[in-house]
Amino acid sequence: MKFSLKLLLWTMIVMAAAFGFSGFYFVNYVFERALDREAGQALDESSILKFAFETAALNVPAKYDVLQEDTTRQIASNLEAGGQDTGRMLRISDDQKQVLYAADGFTADDGLLLALDENTKTYRVIRLDDSYYIQTAARVEALDKRLYLETMRDVTEVFHDRATGFVVYRRVTVVILLLGTVLMHFISSWLTRPIRLLTRATKRMAAGDYDYRARLVSDDELGQLTADFNRMANALEDNIIKLEEEIRAREDFVGAFAHELKTPVTAIIGYADMLRSHRLDEEKSFMCANYIYTEGRRLETMSLRLLDIIVTKRQEIELQMVSAESLFFYLYDMYAAKKNMDFHFTYDEGMIRCDASLIKSVLINLLDNACKASEPGSRIDVDGYAVSEGYRFSVKDHGVGIPEEEVYKITKAFYMVDKSRSRSRNGAGLGLALCEEILLLHHSRLEIESEPGKGSCFSFILPWEDGGPAAWRSGGEGGGEV
Incomplete structure (x- = not known):
């Protein structure tokens, strides 16, 4: 896999992870704030209903020293009627958790009452079928009775907004990632251009083009690597040229040495053969012997000088x-x-x-x-x-x-x-x-x-x-x- 593709993939992975995490955090943060706001409104409404119920119970005629169940239902019904436009439902239970009044659709269990302490009010979020509600519970003291007032407030819209937010954010993320992929493709290609030029230079040099150099297109670390590569290539080319010159010099040396040997050896063989195969007078014999001696001395001089050169180099x-x-x-x-x-x-x-x-x-x-x-x-x-x-x-x-x-x-x-x-x-x-x-x-x-x-x-x-x-x-x- 090419380095530019690796860079592109890892960048997209990091971007996708970053957008996914930040999107989840943002949408969930908005949802929790909206849910807390709904819960606060539901608790405030529960407090108002509790106060209204207790006030209505105090207005019962004095001849009644007890709160009748019919009166309780009537007060609850009146309170329920006042909240029909808000989608709020009401339920009244006695201290034995027996339901005295419940609005149509109030189907939640009484589990919330078990978590209710003495002077407190509480709430929970429940799901019924495909809808979500905030259920509140509060203790009510009315005349001689202790009652429990529960409300249910529909917050399905809040959950729907969260789901819609996730869908929209996913779509936006996909679009951004697609655009980012295209953009990062060009950026990664631009960033890795020095590497491609360096690779091209290495291939050209491997093919024997030692004069070729990588083009310097940046002044960052990759640019420094390119400059170092070119310096290395220059040194390598110089060494190759020196080696070629040395090889050529050795070939010339061997050729010259063979040529220089040929002349005196030929003369020595010729005059030696003349001395061996012919009867010569003293003068000619001396001339032949002198030629052999002279050429032999020249061979000796040449061999000694060659030895001196070899020893001197080492x-x-x-x-x-x-x-x-x-x-x-x-x-x-x-x-x-x-x-x-x-x-x-x-x-x-x-x-x-x-x-x-x-x-x-x-x-x-x-x-x-x-x-x-x-x-x-x-x-x-x-x-x-x-x-x-x-x-x-x-x-x-x-x-x-x-x-x-x-x-x-x-x-x-x-x-x-x-x-x-x-x-x-x-x-x-x-x-x-x-x-x-x-x-x-x-x-x-x-x-x-x-x-x-x-x-x-x-x-x-x-x-x-x-x-x-x-x-x-x-x-x-x-x-x-x-």
């Missing part, structure tokens, strides 16, 4: 304070005497918070790429200096450069701008991918500026800790050049 690094000077002296020792390049190292002294071994790996990869992109003897500048965001490292070469449309691709695994140049220098296309992973662990990223034919500049910033820019000077001030 690694939890421990940051420590490291002096910038120690990093630059390490690079100087590694490259100044071993590479046929013109290296220039310039740095600001200070303490940097990082994983020294990983940052060294980043800098070594950047320097290797700079060497591969440059001709022998070219200048390569390695700089380190403090900026507002953190400590910036940069490696700048004056080599072949990178086309603008290729810049965003070079951090992808196995991507090489000049494959022939990279392979000739044992490049595997994995160095910058490894740098990117390491820098992500340090909450940084690789920035690349390049112009074909003029060279490239690779830089990254290691962000400050809570101490801000002043923290890097904790190890000393000044700078250096090696």
Whole structure:
């Protein structure tokens, strides 16, 4: 059952119960007030009749010291005649409950007399056939006799009005409930509209339409639920996009890896087969062996770099304070005497918070790429200096450069701008991918500026800790050049 239908049914049930109870209470309240009014009039009339009877008994001639039954009947008949227009009936009984006079139609029993006390009067409501009456009883002292005066007053109209009131109220209630049902149908549909829109959105998303969002049509709790659902959908869509990109990247990675394996493996198999199946002179044998060795080294380099990338992604690094000077002296020792390049190292002294071994790996990869992109003897500048965001490292070469449309691709695994140049220098296309992973662990990223034919500049910033820019000077001030 739909929520709007449940809301409609429960509202109608509550309304019906409320109208039924209030209608019964109202009609019954009016009826009781009318009945009390009739009872009061009947008791007042009984008191008047009692006074009139006693007065008439006192006017009996003095020669009679007793009240004769005929006189009693005559007085009762005269009193009865005076009340014919009001529908009131009269009955007189002696102290033995024997009826002395009764009007036509006075058929009530004498049970009310049994409830009558000494100086009191009482009444009750009785039903005779299809009519209702108020019966009153009062004690009368007339001369030497004690009599009982009873009256019956027709109040059928009061009960009829109550029955009519219930019928009218039921009809009014039915009409109001029918109109209320129609009105509540539209109200419940309007109130549950956000739920229907939310349901439609969930079905669309379940069908694969992740761009679809539920329309926000209210600012109440359902509106808040819709807004939360849309935020959840946005997060879900972002995660799905990331997963799709990750899957696509893995597929590209596997494809690139298979392609990169194919070339050296094919060369190794070809030259190995040539050595096995042909008698070659020493020069050709050395050439074949050198090709096998070179391609084997490239496979080794590629496998080690892949292992580094996998380990780096799963690694939890421990940051420590490291002096910038120690990093630059390490690079100087590694490259100044071993590479046929013109290296220039310039740095600001200070303490940097990082994983020294990983940052060294980043800098070594950047320097290797700079060497591969440059001709022998070219200048390569390695700089380190403090900026507002953190400590910036940069490696700048004056080599072949990178086309603008290729810049965003070079951090992808196995991507090489000049494959022939990279392979000739044992490049595997994995160095910058490894740098990117390491820098992500340090909450940084690789920035690349390049112009074909003029060279490239690779830089990254290691962000400050809570101490801000002043923290890097904790190890000393000044700078250096090696």
